[in-house]
Amino acid sequence: TQRTSAAAAPATIGFSAFSGTAPASSGKGGPRYSAGAAGTGDTYFPYAGNGGYDVQDYELALRYEPPADPAVLTGRLSGVATITLRATQDLQSLNFDLRGLDVASVRVDGKAAAHGKSHGGDNAEWSQQQDDVNRIWELTVGLRPKLKAGQTTTIVIDYGGATGQPLDTTGALYGWVTTADGAMVVNEPDGAATWYPVNDDPQDKATYTFRLTVPAGKTAVANGLPAGKPKTRAGWTTWNWRASDPMASYLSTASVGDYAVSRDEGPGGLPIINAIDDGVTGEDLAETTASLALQPQMIAFLQDQFGPYPFEAFGAIVDDDSVDYALETQTRPVYSEVANELTVVHELGHQWFGNAVSPADWKDIWLNEGWATYVEWLWAEHQGTADVADEFADTVAELDADNGWTLNIADPGRDGLFDSPVYQRGAAALHALRAEIGDDAFFAGARLWLTRYNDSTATTEDFEAVMEESSGQQLDTFFDDWLREGDRPVMPQP
Numbered sequence: 268t269q270r271t272s273a274a275a276a277p278a279t280i281g282f283s284a285f286s287g288t289a290p291a292s293s294g295k296g297g298p299r300y301s302a303g304a305a306g307t308g309d310t311y312f313p314y315a316g317n318g319g320y321d322v323q324d325y326e327l328a329l330r331y332e333p334p335a336d337p338a339v340l341t342g343r344l345s346g347v348a349t350i351t352l353r354a355t356q357d358l359q360s361l362n363f364d365l366r367g368l369d370v371a372s373v374r375v376d377g378k379a380a381a382h383g384k385s386h387g388g389d390n391a392e393w394s395q396q397q398d399d400v401n402r403i404w405e406l407t408v409g410l411r412p413k414l415k416a417g418q419t420t421t422i423v424i425d426y427g428g429a430t431g432q433p434l435d436t437t438g439a440l441y442g443w444v445t446t447a448d449g450a451m452v453v454n455e456p457d458g459a460a461t462w463y464p465v466n467d468d469p470q471d472k473a474t475y476t477f478r479l480t481v482p483a484g485k486t487a488v489a490n491g492l493p494a495g496k497p498k499t500r501a502g503w504t505t506w507n508w509r510a511s512d513p514m515a516s517y518l519s520t521a522s523v524g525d526y527a528v529s530r531d532e533g534p535g536g537l538p539i540i541n542a543i544d545d546g547v548t549g550e551d552l553a554e555t556t557a558s559l560a561l562q563p564q565m566i567a568f569l570q571d572q573f574g575p576y577p578f579e580a581f582g583a584i585v586d587d588d589s590v591d592y593a594l595e596t597q598t599r600p601v602y603s604e605v606a607n608e609l610t611v612v613h614e615l616g617h618q619w620f621g622n623a624v625s626p627a628d629w630k631d632i633w634l635n636e637g638w639a640t641y642v643e644w645l646w647a648e649h650q651g652t653a654d655v656a657d658e659f660a661d662t663v664a665e666l667d668a669d670n671g672w673t674l675n676i677a678d679p680g681r682d683g684l685f686d687s688p689v690y691q692r693g694a695a696a697l698h699a700l701r702a703e704i705g706d707d708a709f710f711a712g713a714r715l716w717l718t719r720y721n722d723s724t725a726t727t728e729d730f731e732a733v734m735e736e737s738s739g740q741q742l743d744t745f746f747d748d749w750l751r752e753g754d755r756p757v758m759p760q761p
């Protein structure tokens with residue numbers, strides 16, 4: 268799917284090919300083709316994602332050389348991205364997001380495009396623009412012939428460059444993070460463009476094939492399931508993975524390390540594939556192994572609460588390096604140094620809340636983090652180690668102590684996306700909602716949310732509407748008090 272409102276797209280940013288709003292005349296009353304917008308108008312990341320098309324499939328053939336000297340965290344990445352997409356408007360050009368990597372060639376339906384930016388000739392053309400201050404990282408492809416709405420095309424992009432330590436707007440490591448022994452790849456929110464040309468918008472979910480070539484002895488692990496055996500030739504091994512469930516780009520991964528891969532099985536024979544770096548040892552390894560062994564039970568528990576596990580597989584990538592957080596990469600979360608039990612159930616919870624149903628705009632992030640935190644509480648209660656009422660009381664006390672109520676979590680600001688009130692106030696709001704409308708309406712509402720918006724995206728307002736539908740109650744004031752107002756809400760009656 269794709270954002271439908273073109274109105275929110277960013278205006279001209281200084282390059283005619285980026286204008287994206289003014290239709291270009293094709294003359295003689297024929298169809299009017301225009302440049303696809305350079306962004307989707309996300310509240311916090313207006314230039315992430317692009318307009319005018321919907322990606323069906325990414326095939327990413329990557330070759331990666333980890334640092335030669337572990338003290339210098341620079342790697343080499345080269346890739347061929349084969350992107351199959353469908354135009355959603357009559358297009359004369361379109362954009363991908365690509366940050367810090369150089370394009371060598373572009374082919375459109377098998378025909379080579381020329382490097383240039385006039386977009387006036389008979390051949391397809393491409394050019395790159397990079398503006399770090401405004402977070403504008405664009406590869407523009409002029410299309411010849413132009414593309415009519417509804418038509419499908421395949422664009423093949425050859426690219427590459429050095430890899431390092433990209434930072435998100437909060438100063439955290441993300442994207443293709445070069446490690447001493449490989450790479451940890453965690454894109455949330457806008458880091459996918461650090462390793463492939465992408466329509467970096469959660470609204471444009473697609474399937475993925477990964478062909479990851481790394482030095483023999485290294486292991487590359489991506490989303491989904493293995494697609495054939497790894498093949499070694501001339502000192503390089505290619506690992507193939509296929510993610511056949513639609514996936515938002517921020518949830519893709521292709522991590523590289525000294526991983527030992529093991530298989531387990533979840534409910535209904537669900538394949539569980541775990542990759543643990545051989546640098547994870549001692550207590551960290553013991554804790555990781557124990558937490559991952561609980562995955563089948565966690566899946567069974569969450570299926571009872573929220574309905575069928577949404578994807579073809581699950582598992583973990585546990586790296587010995589650290590980005591200081593874990594990420595719910597689809598079907599295969601990435602962990603830093605250790606996977607602890609509550610983090611594992613948190614990332615599992617995200618497979619329903621965040622991955623199957625994704626935020627329509629980054630300001631809706633509490634729908635991900637509030638739910639994943641609430642899932643931690645539910646699991647702890649199920650295991651008998653805590654109860655939800657106490658978790659709620661403790662969290663309210665922390666929000667009181669930290670002045671946490673002042674953050675409007677339905678619009679926490681670009682650099683507040685992962686601030687603790689997004690998690691804590693989010694989970695507290697869900698528990699208060701449950702107290703307000705009762706268990707039946709609450710869990711029925713959660714399931715309605717997950718089925719209605721499965722494989723798609725939704726907003727906070729959509730969530731409020733679902734809960735009003737499920738409960739038959741008017742909840743405007745409730746949600747304003749619990750998500751948005753700057754004061755401590757009135758607590759629910761026990």
Ligand code: ARG
Nearest residue numbers: 435439441455592593594685
């Ligand atoms: N969604 C992750 C989690 O709570 C956190 C991601 C933090 N990302 C970042 N770029 N700082 O599981």
Ligand code: ZN
Nearest residue numbers: 613635636639
């Ligand atoms: Zn989370």
